[in-house]
Amino acid sequence: MNDVTRQGRFDGKVAMVTGAGSGMGAAVARQLAAEGARAVVLADVNAEAVERVAAEPAAGHAVALDVSDPAAVDAAVADAVRRFGRLDILVHAAGVDDPEAKQLIADALVEGRQPEVTDRLGDAAWRRVTRINLDGTFYVLRAAVRAMRPVGAGAIVVIGSSSAFDTPAGYPHYAASKAGVHALSQAVAKEVIASGIRVNVVAPGPTETGMAARTPAVLRGGFADPRVRPYATPEEIADIVLFLASEAAANLVGAVLLANGGRFTA
Known part of the structure; x- marks a missing residue:
C-alpha cells in the first residue's frame, strides 16, 4: 500500500477497473479496495491473471473481459450494476502496445539509422492497436455513462499515454x-458533466508494467535520463x-x- 493511501476515501463506493489483471489496473483496484470501496469489479482479458489479483485480501470480484467486444463490455457493466446496485467509479486501464514495432525501432537504434515502420505496418497490426485502445475506450465510456447518467x-x-504528445517515431498506430x-x-x-459525471485522463510516461518489461533493452535505456525521474511504479x-x-x-x-517524470511538458 502506498504511503499516501487514505483510509476510507472511497467508503461505500462501487468501482470497476479494466486491465486489472496486472500493472496500473491491478494497482488501482488494490488501492480502491484498501481505501474503503464497498465493491471493486476487476476486469481483464486474461482471466487467470485477474482472478489472482481479485483473490487477494479485499481485492474484489473478477470478470474476464475483452474491451474490444462491445456486447461483452455492456454485459459486464450491466452485471456490475445488477450485482452491486450502482457504479460510482470506472477506471479504464486496459490497452495494448505493439512488440513487433518496438523491435523494429530498437533494431534501427542499434544500427544507427532512422526507424522504418510505417511502410511495413500491416492492416492487422493497425487494427489490433486501434481496436483495443481506441474502440475499447469508446465501448467502456459508453457503458459507464449508460450506468451513471440515470443516477446523476x-x-x-x-x-x-504521453506517447500522444511526443509521438515516437516508428510508433504511429500507438500514438x-x-x-x-x-x-x-x-x-x-x-458532454456528461451536465449529468454529474466527471471524465478525466492520466497520460503516463514510462511505467514498470508487463508492457514495459517486454520493451527491448535499448529502448528502455533511452529513458535512463539522469535529469528526470526513473520509470514510475x-x-x-x-x-x-x-x-x-x-x-x-x-x-x-x-x-x-501528464505523468512522465519530467521528460517533457505539454
Missing part, C-alpha cells in the same frame, strides 16, 4: 490510438488515478494529467 453522478478515469483516447475522453467529459500512477476519481478532484473535468 460518477467518476471515470481513463489511462492514456494515434492514444491521441484519439484523449480527444474522445475530453469530448465525452464536456504502477502504484505512483494509481495515486494520480485515485485522486481524479475522488471528491478532491471535483473541479477537474476533461483534464489530461
